[in-house]
Amino acid sequence: MVVDSANTGTSTGSNSSFYDQVVSISQVYLGSTANRFIAGQVENHLHKSPQELSQNDLLNLIDWIRTAVCFLTEDGKLIEEYTSELRKLSGQNNKPLSI
Numbered sequence: 870m871v872v873d874s875a876n877t878g879t880s881t882g883s884n885s886s887f888y889d890q891v892v893s894i895s896q897v898y899l900g901s902t903a904n905r906f907i908a909g910q911v912e913n914h915l916h917k918s919p920q921e922l923s924q925n926d927l928l929n930l931i932d933w934i935r936t937a938v939c940f941l942t943e944d945g946k947l948i949e950e951y952t953s954e955l956r957k958l959s960g961q962n963n964k965p966l967s968i
Contacts, residue, residue: 886920887923887924891930892904894958898947911926914930914933927956930955
């Protein structure tokens with residue numbers, strides 16, 4: 870697990886956008902590349918700007934994130950932990966996954 874100590878201005882507070890919440894969780898696993906990585910996933914796979922990301926998009930986004938991260942690591946436990954943290958934002962954190 871990579872933890873990035875750089876302050877990127879994102880937080881999970883109530884004043885942050887949904888996109889910022891996704892990036893904040895992703896920073897724990899992807900470090901300083903999280904913002905660029907998530908923006909790319911949203912733009913290329915969901916065909917919208919990061920600012921347009923909504924809770925309704927999350928499960929589809931998680932599928933794309935899981936696919937991409939599988940190319941970066943074979944650590945299934947890490948992938949499950951990361952996607953589980955993201956699913957908490959949707960309220961569907963008990964959905965089973967196949968990796």
